[in-house]
Amino acid sequence: MRRLATLFTLLISVVAFAGSGSKAEPNRIWIIDVIIISPENLDHTEKGSVLIEDGRIARVERTQKAKRADGTIVVSGNGRYLIPGLIDSHVHLDSVPGIGMIPDQVKLNEPLAKSYFNHEDLVGTYLKQLPRSYLYYGYTTLVDLVAPFPQALEDFRHEPLHPDLYECNPSMPFANGYPMSYAPPEVRFKLFPNFIYDPKQAASIPPEYKPEDHKPAADVARVKNAGGICVKTFFERGFGAVRNLPVMGPEVLSEIRRAATANGLVLMIHANSFEAQRFAVAGDVDVIAHGLWNWGDLDKNPELPDEIKRLLDEIVEKRIGYQATTQVLYGLEAYFDPDYLKNPAVAKVAPKALVEWFKSPEGKWFGKELNDDDTPAAVVKQHYEQGPLRRVRQVVQYLASKDAKFLFGTDTPSSPTYGNLPGLNGYLEMRQLEKAGLSLKQIFLAATISNAREFKLESQIGTIEPGKVANLVLMTKNPLETIDAYDSITTVLVHGKPISRKDLAADSR
Numbered sequence: 001m002r003r004l005a006t007l008f009t010l011l012i013s014v015v016a017f018a019g020s021g022s023k024a025e026p027n028r029i030w031i032i033d034v035i036i037i038s039p040e041n042l043d044h045t046e047k048g049s050v051l052i053e054d055g056r057i058a059r060v061e062r063t064q065k066a067k068r069a070d071g072t073i074v075v076s077g078n079g080r081y082l083i084p085g086l087i088d089s090h091v092h093l094d095s096v097p098g099i100g101m102i103p104d105q106v107k108l109n110e111p112l113a114k115s116y117f118n119h120e121d122l123v124g125t126y127l128k129q130l131p132r133s134y135l136y137y138g139y140t141t142l143v144d145l146v147a148p149f150p151q152a153l154e155d156f157r158h159e160p161l162h163p164d165l166y167e168c169n170p171s172m173p174f175a176n177g178y179p180m181s182y183a184p185p186e187v188r189f190k191l192f193p194n195f196i197y198d199p200k201q202a203a204s205i206p207p208e209y210k211p212e213d214h215k216p217a218a219d220v221a222r223v224k225n226a227g228g229i230c231v232k233t234f235f236e237r238g239f240g241a242v243r244n245l246p247v248m249g250p251e252v253l254s255e256i257r258r259a260a261t262a263n264g265l266v267l268m269i270h271a272n273s274f275e276a277q278r279f280a281v282a283g284d285v286d287v288i289a290h291g292l293w294n295w296g297d298l299d300k301n302p303e304l305p306d307e308i309k310r311l312l313d314e315i316v317e318k319r320i321g322y323q324a325t326t327q328v329l330y331g332l333e334a335y336f337d338p339d340y341l342k343n344p345a346v347a348k349v350a351p352k353a354l355v356e357w358f359k360s361p362e363g364k365w366f367g368k369e370l371n372d373d374d375t376p377a378a379v380v381k382q383h384y385e386q387g388p389l390r391r392v393r394q395v396v397q398y399l400a401s402k403d404a405k406f407l408f409g410t411d412t413p414s415s416p417t418y419g420n421l422p423g424l425n426g427y428l429e430m431r432q433l434e435k436a437g438l439s440l441k442q443i444f445l446a447a448t449i450s451n452a453r454e455f456k457l458e459s460q461i462g463t464i465e466p467g468k469v470a471n472l473v474l475m476t477k478n479p480l481e482t483i484d485a486y487d488s489i490t491t492v493l494v495h496g497k498p499i500s501r502k503d504l505a506a507d508s509r
């Protein structure tokens with residue numbers, strides 16, 4: 001392993017040197033002696049070699065030997081597995097695990113907390129590590145669905161090493177609904193300026209926001225103009241202490257649907273209840289951004305109820321993209337799992353000072369909020385296991401048996417939890433998907449070609465084929481044989497640039 005890392009280190013300097021010389025000379029790397037695992041070729045994976053030129057895949061040979069041309073650097077993969085870079089199509093890069101939801105920060109840091117992202121403290125260190133943590137687990141492409149602080153995404157793109165980033169921003173919540181409801185009334189419209197107007201709530205919408213500027217078509221046009229590839233909206237009546245939030249009706253969703261189609265944008269909806277997913281399916285959304293763990297009146301049913309099965313069948317038939325996001329729940333459960341912070345992987349993706357703070361009484365504030373009556377941790381854990389986690393596993397298992405269109409998305413971080421750390425959360429989600437009944441092939445496709453196709457990126461990423469961006473991951477184990485493969489990464493290539501995994505770790509700096 002060390003030998004390869006050295007080779008790659010050498011490689012980087014050689015390539016950089018070549019690049020600084022004559023412009024006409026392309027950067028060429030042959031990766032030879034690798035087993036190519038790519039979605040279009042899963043039935044007969046074989047050893048081969050891949051030529052990378054100027055950050056793109058130029059040739060793929062299904063033979064072991066590569067012809068050596070002048071100026072080409074040859075690197076041996078030593079018989080390891082080469083897969084396309086992974087895609088997580090549900091992240092929130094401006095939200096910091098364990099620290100608190102953005103609106104809480106806004107309360108502390110008005111106006112709008114620009115300085116919050118600039119100061120050099122736990123948050124600053126975390127945001128520097130953030131892109132590297134995703135790469136550490138092989139995620140070379142991300143889609144951010146909601147970012148009230150777009151500056152954080154700009155900063156992410158300016159980091160020297162980062163996954164490719166696409167967005168649905170600015171997101172489109174229903175006026176005063178989820179998630180803008182979490183921010184105090186005086187700032188929520190500033191944080192979510194692309195909200196959908198609701199004439200019934202005219203009295204609680206500041207007068208500077210005109211109804212005609214906040215019709216679905218105007219909002220969708222704003223996403224398109226901002227360079228978004230998807231529209232993110234919400235159907236959520238609330239949970240925990242926040243209930244009875246306003247939600248849109250079917251006419252509003254169908255207006256969004258029309259506008260999204262007209263602009264070529266993917267329509268994604270936050271929906272995790274039976275009611276919300278029924279609403280989403282009736283409205284022909286493209287992607288449901290959560291698993292179905294809230295069954296409403298049917299919550300206590302030990303088996304998957306027939307009426308939910310019928311809805312899931314429709315999701316399968318309509319080929320609606322499905323993000324199970326089970327880590328939303330495991331991320332909450334983390335506060336009641338005495339072993340979570342002891343996982344050595346935590347130190348690989350989160351800066352040491354932040355992890356130390358997670359362990360402090362102050363750093364566990366969100367866990368206290370989740371368990372304000374001090375129920376024993378084991379009891380709370382059991383509550384998650386037998387409640388929402390059982391339900392989402394039943395749903396995912398059913399959908400897997402029908403070969404639904406799963407799209408890999410983690411919702412990292414889904415709340416202020418420290419149980420959703422970047423990169424690691426994806427790996428844990430994959431493990432949970434396997435436990436819930438997805439085959440290794442289903443998981444692999446969900447995180448590569450299915451995501452690429454859904455978001456209309458398949459001409460660029462998702463497989464190992466000529467012409468595509470050389471976002472690639474080299475691993476010692478076969479991802480079609482064991483889920484552990486996703487934690488056996490040795491090298492990640494970002495636009496053809498190889499980076500040794502250990503150099504991406506938070507504890508390597």
Ligand SMILES: [Zn+2]
Nearest residue numbers: 090145411414
């Ligand atoms: Zn989300």
